Amino acid sequence: MKISMYAMSHDVFKKSLTQLLHVMDKGVANAKARNFDTSVLVASRLAPDMLPFSKQIQLTSDFAKNSLARLAGIEPPKFEDSETTMDELVARVKKTLEFIATLPASSFEGSETRDIKIPLRDRTLEMKGLEYLQHWVIPNFYFHFVTAYNLLRHNGVDVGKRDFLGG
Amino acid sequence: MKISMYAMSHDVFKKSLTQLLHVMDKGVANAKARNFDTSVLVASRLAPDMLPFSKQIQLTSDFAKNSLARLAGIEPPKFEDSETTMDELVARVKKTLEFIATLPASSFEGSETRDIKIPLRDRTLEMKGLEYLQHWVIPNFYFHFVTAYNLLRHNGVDVGKRDFLGG
Numbered sequence: 001m002k003i004s005m006y007a008m009s010h011d012v013f014k015k016s017l018t019q020l021l022h023v024m025d026k027g028v029a030n031a032k033a034r035n036f037d038t039s040v041l042v043a044s045r046l047a048p049d050m051l052p053f054s055k056q057i058q059l060t061s062d063f064a065k066n067s068l069a070r071l072a073g074i075e076p077p078k079f080e081d082s083e084t085t086m087d088e089l090v091a092r093v094k095k096t097l098e099f100i101a102t103l104p105a106s107s108f109e110g111s112e113t114r115d116i117k118i119p120l121r122d123r124t125l126e127m128k129g130l131e132y133l134q135h136w137v138i139p140n141f142y143f144h145f146v147t148a149y150n151l152l153r154h155n156g157v158d159v160g161k162r163d164f165l166g167g
Numbered sequence: 168m169k170i171s172m173y174a175m176s177h178d179v180f181k182k183s184l185t186q187l188l189h190v191m192d193k194g195v196a197n198a199k200a201r202n203f204d205t206s207v208l209v210a211s212r213l214a215p216d217m218l219p220f221s222k223q224i225q226l227t228s229d230f231a232k233n234s235l236a237r238l239a240g241i242e243p244p245k246f247e248d249s250e251t252t253m254d255e256l257v258a259r260v261k262k263t264l265e266f267i268a269t270l271p272a273s274s275f276e277g278s279e280t281r282d283i284k285i286p287l288r289d290r291t292l293e294m295k296g297l298e299y300l301q302h303w304v305i306p307n308f309y310f311h312f313v314t315a316y317n318l319l320r321h322n323g324v325d326v327g328k329r330d331f332l333g334g
Contacts (some may be wrong), residue, residue: 003279046321112170142309150317155211
């Protein structure tokens with residue numbers, strides 16, 4: 001066993017994206033049981049000026065695929081943010097899992113010192129791979145995943161921390 | 168620069184706990200500006216059967232102090248969960264930061280293969296240090312930190328992702 005950039009990024013997000021699918025499945029089942037359309041969940045927000053569930057899922061996906069691609073030294077694939085239904089959002093998460101599975105662990109070697117460029121709307125951030133993972137990728141990924149979870153929880157979906165964490 | 172258990176745990180949580188203090192400060196300032204008592208925030212929940220803000224802060228603190236202590240090979244200090252006000256919760260986070268600063272980086276060496284025991288209410292989990300950090304400590308820490316943030320956001324506190332992430 002050894003600690004590596006791959007173990008601390010790919011392995012962590014693979015597990016959490018799998019749990020995200022599980023949590024979304026519970027949202028779908030709960031909507032069916034309570035007889036409302038999942039579009040209510042997809043559009044839900046915790047505050048009027050906060051991004052809705054759909055965008056939280058797209059951003060969770062983006063932080064996984066973009067950061068793993070950059071750490072692996074390749075250009076992140078562009079996923080169109082065209083999902084409007086829960087089914088499409090589930091497919092987006094599955095596509096993210098499929099993409100990250102294509103990145104060989106060996107391509108992460110030395111990524112702790114790689115120069116990473118993060119294009120934002122108004123500027124480009126630059127940092128080394130380790131700092132990027134510690135203070136950008138991990139907090140951002142969980143920011144959106146936990147917010148998506150909290151949106152379901154707030155709307156009465158029967159999810160608990162064990163669903164979030166997995167076995 | 169190198170990747171280490173210390174860098175991926177202590178350094179990550181130190182930064183995030185510092186941002187948690189900043190986010191809590193904004194909650195206090197917002198309550199003052201809108202003329203309500205911070206006890207409203209302290210007791211707030213996203214669902215009736217979900218832990219309140221106060222407990223989210225105590226658990227964020229616990230996941231930082233307990234996990235860093237265990238990875239460093241020492242018994243985690245017991246903090247009484249006696250905080251009932253925002254001031255006391257802020258002090259709890261500061262005390263957590265003070266504690267984790269006492270752990271020498273050298274005590275984390277080899278912690279990726281250390282046997283970690285996690286006492287839960289109904290059972291004891293056992294895993295190696297690396298798996299503990301990847302799939303238990305990091306997701307749990309952010310689960311409670313992001314939920315605390317979301318509680319403030321839901322209650323109209325003017326926090327955004329930059330407050331959560333820091334500079």
